[in-house]
Amino acid sequence: MAVKDENPPNYLSPPKLRQDWLLILVFVLVAGILIVGWLPRIFYFDMDQSVFLTLHLVLMLFSVVVSCTVFVAAWYDFKQTRSWRELVLCLTFFMVGLIDVAHTLSYRGMPNFLTENSLNKSTLYWVLSRLVESLGLLTAVVINPIRKSKLNPGYFLAGAAVFTLVIITSIGYYHPKYPPMFIPGEGQTWLKVFLDYLVIVLKGIALYHLIRLGRKYSADYYLQAALIFGIFSEAAFTLYASAYDTYNVLGHVYKIFEFAYIMRALFILSVVRLYQTNTVLHNQKRQMAEINLQLEKANRLKNEFLANTSHELRTPLTAIIAFTELLLDEETGPLNNMQRDYINEINESSQQLLNYINNLLDLAKIEAGKFEVHREAVSISDLCSSVLRKTEPIFKVKKQQVIIDVEDNIPPVYVDPPKMMQVLINLLSNAHKFTPEDGRIELRARMNDRRDQVIVSVSDNGVGISSENLELIFEKFRQVNNRPEPLYQGTGLGLALVKHIVEMHGGQVKVESILGQGSTFYFSIPLIGGEKSE
Structure with a gap:
């Protein structure tokens, strides 16, 4: 059955407005300049400290949550792709999240963090966080996304954690010794403004690099939007004169948009990878369906060929066996020793060939679902004796001793006599084949301890x-042999058929063997009444 070729949505394509992206970019830039530089000056105000702290705490909490989300998403993507870009994003936002927590806790009005809080202390954390963020984004944009990392990512994560905690602790305890970033009553220092412009330049380079590459993935457009909002945010931070004024609030709002678009870009990348994986699986599924149809057709033709060929071969072979037995009975006249040996060889080879043909025919029936079991009450003792009469000639050739040991008073079992004889013949033939001349083969039948099953075993002292x-010998066409050329003749079907026939009778097959000392095959037959056929 062919698989319907569905067309999943294409998450790789950029947004529908990508043709107008340049126009939108110009509009956003103009609007951003107006909002950052003109409107706050008109509506300038200093916010109440308690109100600002509440608003700031909410905004920074959102920033920290987004940082953690980006960290987790990038970490998951890195575990799947092993891409250096994902690793850089993961480590960047892991560090940014930790530093932003320290920045939030260091504002005046918050409980003291490590040491007494101050605006200069919180500003130091903020500038450090923005530098780490801008450097990380620039590296992620510039680095080749196809490049893979073979190193253990846990070492990078542990190193980033240690480095960040050391920096946070160092600023917390020794911030008075660092160059001042904000002086109350005077505002920002030239160093703080310079570092803000440095962050703007780094993000501008990253934005330029993205636009120049002209990538066609929608995730790149969201990343470009994030960088634009990041530039506006840093521009607002260069203008505030008070830690609680309009420019500072606006910068934090822009920062929220920046982080939100970064998270959106990572989400799109994850969806893209999922889409690509599903597309590959979809194509493979369709190909597998086509291959399965071809294999099913080939298997059906093979089964038909085996069934027809086996049937046509079995008819003349049965006649050959019948005539050789007539000759051996000397009904047509006496035979000399040489003639008797030759006819015995013909009879043995014909019996062996007939067994192979029967196995092939049964295999074809099994795979076609036409293998039937017709049960009737049978004596195990009579079954074993009959099998020994049929196989006795092959044991005489190698002068092997065959012993039958059947426990007394075993009740009749409901089995398919021809198929159960086939099981015994295959096991005895297998023992004969792998047992040297003058070897010993034993056919035993016993009741189990609960007296609800008959356990039949065939033992030999062969190879x-x-x-x-041990688990491989029951596979079809499997012959266990360590040599490149076949050491023992056979189709490799005998034991597979034994297992199938016994299981159809509700029993199990087991084997015990020691290399160089011999093997014992067991199979069980439940003592239950049943229908005449299945």
């Missing part, structure tokens, strides 16, 4: 099977 190959 044995290694422990790692």
Whole structure:
């Protein structure tokens, strides 16, 4: 059955307005300049400290949450892609989140953080956070996204955590020794303004690099918007004269938009990767469906060929066996020793070939779902004796001793006699094949301890099977052999058919073997009444 070729949505394409992106960018820049430089001057005011702290706490809490979200998203993406870009974004926003927490806790009016809070202390944390952010974004934009990291990311994360905590502690305890960033009554120092412009330049380079590359992914457009809002935010921070005035509030609002667009870009990248993975899986599923159809057709043709060929071969082979048995009975006249040996060889090879053909025919029936079991009450003792009569000639050739040991008073079992004989013949033939001349083979039948199953076993003192190959011997066409050329002839179907026939009778097959000492195959037959056929 072919898979319907569905067309999932294309998350790779940029927004529908991408053709007007340049016009929108110019409009946003003009509006941003007006909002940052003109409107706050008209509506300038100093906010009440308690109101500002509440608003600032809410805005910074959102920034910290976004930083943590970006960190988690980038970390997850890095675990999937091992991309250096994702690692840089992950470490950047991990550090930014920690430093922004320190910045929030260091404002005047908040409980003292490490040492007595001051505007200069909180400003130091803020400038450090923005420098880390801008450097991280620039590195993430410039770095090749295809480049993979083979190093353990845990070391980078631990190193970033230690470095950030050291810096936070150092500023917390020794901020009076650092160059001042904000002087109450005077405003910002030239160093603080210079560092703000440095952040603007770094983000501007990153924005230019993104625009110059002209990428077609929508995530790049969101990242460009984030950088624009970041530039506006830093521009507002260069203008405030009081820590509680309009410019400072506006800068924090722009910062929220910047972080929100960064998070949106990472989300889009995650969706893109998911889409790409689903597209690959979708194509593979369709290809697998087509391959399965071809395999199903080939398997059906193979089964038909095996069934027809096996049937056509079995008819003349049965006649050959019948005539060789007539010759061996000397009904057509006496035979000399050489003639009898030759006919015995013909009979043994014909019996072996007939067994192979029967196995192939049964395999075709099993795979076609036409393998039937017709049950009737049978004596295990009679079944074993009948099998031994059929297989006796092959054991005489190698002068192997075959012993039958059937427990007395075993009740009749409901089995398919021809198929159960096939199980025993396959196990005895397998023992004969892997047991040397003058070897010993034992066929035993016993009741289990609960007296609800018959346990039949075939043991030999042949070559044995290694422990790692015990599970492989029941696979179709599998012959365990360490040599490149076949050491023992056979199709590799005998034990697979044994397992299937026994399981159809409700039993199980087990094997015990020691390499170089021999093997014992067990199978169970439940003592239950049943229908005449299945």
